[in-house]
Amino acid sequence: MANITVLKIKELLLDKEVAHLTNLNFSGLDLSGLDFSDMTIASTNFSDTSLKKTKFNKTFLAKCNFRKADMRSADFSGANLKDADLCQTNMENASFSRAKMDGAKLIKAKCKKASMSFATMSGCDLRQADLQSVSFHGADLSKADLTGADTKDATFKNAKLNDVVGYKA
Secondary structure, eight states: OOOSOOHHHHHHOTTTTOOOOOOOTTTTTTTTTTTTTTBTTTBOOOOOOTTTTTTTTOOOOOOBBBOOOBBOOBOOOOOOOOOOOOOOOOOOBBOOTTTOTTTOOTTTOOOOOOOOOOOOOTBBOOOBBOOOTOBBOBBBOOBBBBTTTTTTTOOOOOOOTTBBOOOOO
């Protein structure tokens, strides 16, 4: 359960002096539509959180737990999600363009129509993920595991697919 209220989070976001929020528990909260852009929010628990249309542009989110979060239409462009847990999340129509996602886990994630263009996703675990109509244009998927992933209508134009497991170009 969350150790902070939505009202307190909104107050912190308005305070331009606050740039770091680490080791917090946001689980179960509705943070839809908030703007966390350009912040450091490492090792924070976002599990079961509603993050619809939330902005995380250029946000440092390494090792955060987003398990089962609703991230539909959220914007993670340029964010650092290295080693993040995105298992069983709903990230339909979300943008991860130019995001750093090396080592992230997206097992059983619903990524339908998401943009992962030019994202670095080396070593990502995408087993059994719904990747229908996802744009991986120019993305680095080296050593990623796509075993059992649904890649129907996904685009891999100019993507790096070195040593990818479970996908045949």
